Amino acid sequence: xxxxxxxxxxxxxxxxxxxxxxxxxxxxxxxxxxxxxxxxxxxxxxxxxxxxxxxxxxxxxxxxxxxxxxxxxxxxxxxxxxxxxxxxxxxxxxxxxxxxxxxxxxxxxxxxxxxxxxxxxxxxxxxxxxxxxxxxxxxxxxxxxxxxxxxxxxxxxxxxxxxxxxxxxxxxxxxxxxxxxxxxxxxxxxxxxxxxxxxxxxxxxxxxxxxxxxxxxxxxxxxxxxxxxxxxxxxxxxxxxxxxxxxxxxxxxxxxxxxxxxxxxxxxxxxxxxxxxxxxxxxxxxxxxxxxxxxxxxxxxxxxxxxxxxxxxxxxxxxxxxxxxxxxxxxxxxxxxxxxxxxx
Ligand code: SF4
Numbered sequence: 001x002x003x004x005x006x007x008x009x010x011x012x013x014x015x016x017x018x019x020x021x022x023x024x025x026x027x028x029x030x031x032x033x034x035x036x037x038x039x040x041x042x043x044x045x046x047x048x049x050x051x052x053x054x055x056x057x058x059x060x061x062x063x064x065x066x067x068x069x070x071x072x073x074x075x076x077x078x079x080x081x082x083x084x085x086x087x088x089x090x091x092x093x094x095x096x097x098x099x100x101x102x103x104x105x106x107x108x109x110x111x112x113x114x115x116x117x118x119x120x121x122x123x124x125x126x127x128x129x130x131x132x133x134x135x136x137x138x139x140x141x142x143x144x145x146x147x148x149x150x151x152x153x154x155x156x157x158x159x160x161x162x163x164x165x166x167x168x169x170x171x172x173x174x175x176x177x178x179x180x181x182x183x184x185x186x187x188x189x190x191x192x193x194x195x196x197x198x199x200x201x202x203x204x205x206x207x208x209x210x211x212x213x214x215x216x217x218x219x220x221x222x223x224x225x226x227x228x229x230x231x232x233x234x235x236x237x238x239x240x241x242x243x244x245x246x247x248x249x250x251x252x253x254x255x256x257x258x259x260x261x262x263x264x265x266x267x268x269x270x271x272x273x274x275x276x277x278x279x280x281x282x283x284x285x286x287x288x289x290x291x292x293x294x295x296x297x298x299x300x301x302x303x304x305x306x307x308x309x310x311x312x313x314x315x316x317x318x319x320x321x322x323x324x325x326x327x328x329x330x331x332x333x334x335x336x337x338x339x340x341x342x343x344x
Contacts, residue, residue, distance in 0.1 A: 008129065008140045009231050011178040017234050019247060025240035026253045037085045039252055044098045045163050047077040048105050048205065049146060052161055053124045056147060060121040067110050074106055075099075089252055105163050105205030112208060119149030119157055128185035132228045139231045145182050154196030158182050159203060167204045167211075174213050180223040183215050308338040 017024040051074040131138035147159040269277040315332040
């Protein structure tokens with residue numbers, strides 16, 4: 001029996017559940033990732049984040065790092081921390097190609113932010129944990145903020161670094177859970193932020209795009225409620241169904257997923273490499289039936305409209321409002337609308 005009552009939840013765990021409950025179960029309940037080891041993407045993200053933390057700690061100590069030193073720090077982490085157990089989830093990516101991605105991310109950040117003097121450092125890689133509601137025994141939300149800076153008393157900034165190439169629109173960020181949870185955590189931890197302003201700065205390092213935004217009090221409360229409801233759903237879940245989508249291509253548990261195993265069986269069956277898979281014929285028959293129904297419905301609509309037009313013009317020719325059949329009559333209104341009713 002799987003213990004589904006997790007004590008804490010993070011934005012990442014909740015997002016994983018929303019996308020695929022089975023992947024959530026493998027990651028957060030069965031803890032399979034702990035056994036699989038780090039992926040290349042995780043290694044890259046960890047090294048870039050560590051170098052960015054190193055930059056800001058140096059600046060906080062009054063030392064402005066040069067680009068060559070930043071690159072050197074990253075390479076030491078990336079190559080020095082390399083082990084053969086790091087997993088390559090995507091066969092079209094290599095250790096070298098990801099190293100170049102890391103270098104580009106840091107170079108973009110360096111060029112956009114040097115001399116790193118916007119605000120003073122409050123925290124880097126700051127861990128938080130808070131109850132999502134005021135109720136006794138409320139589930140806890142946890143997370144890690146990449147960097148917090150203070151621009152002035154009561155004016156804090158939250159920075160988040162992304163290494164993936166996807167960049168969302170600002171309005172999506174303003175409604176999203178991750179920054180909202182960060183603001184909630186910071187408002188609880190820093191008294192001057194409780195009633196002050198918490199600005200959000202999301203760094204899309206790979207493309208060199210920085211998005212600055214704020215969250216409204218109403219928006220925060222809406223996301224808090226949604227998060228509370230989602231946590232209740234997660235905690236009540238017992239079956240953790242697989243939810244295959246195009247994101248499966250990025251799933252680190254693909255090799256353990258019954259959906260993928262089944263797909264491979266069907267592929268082999270379609271290629272004639274194994275016996276026919278009975279589901280193929282069933283789905284093909286259902287597809288044909290659905291297609292026939294669509295064709296029938298189209299013909300039905302066209303024929304009905306043609307007959308109604310003819311009835312309306314026949315009624316007009318006869319100078320009547322009803323055209324009589326054997327058992328029913330067709331009542332014509334507004335010169336064109338036709339309705340069947342039992343004959344008087
Ligand atoms: S491969 Fe797809 S369906 Fe299977 S666990 Fe991963 S995300 Fe879920």
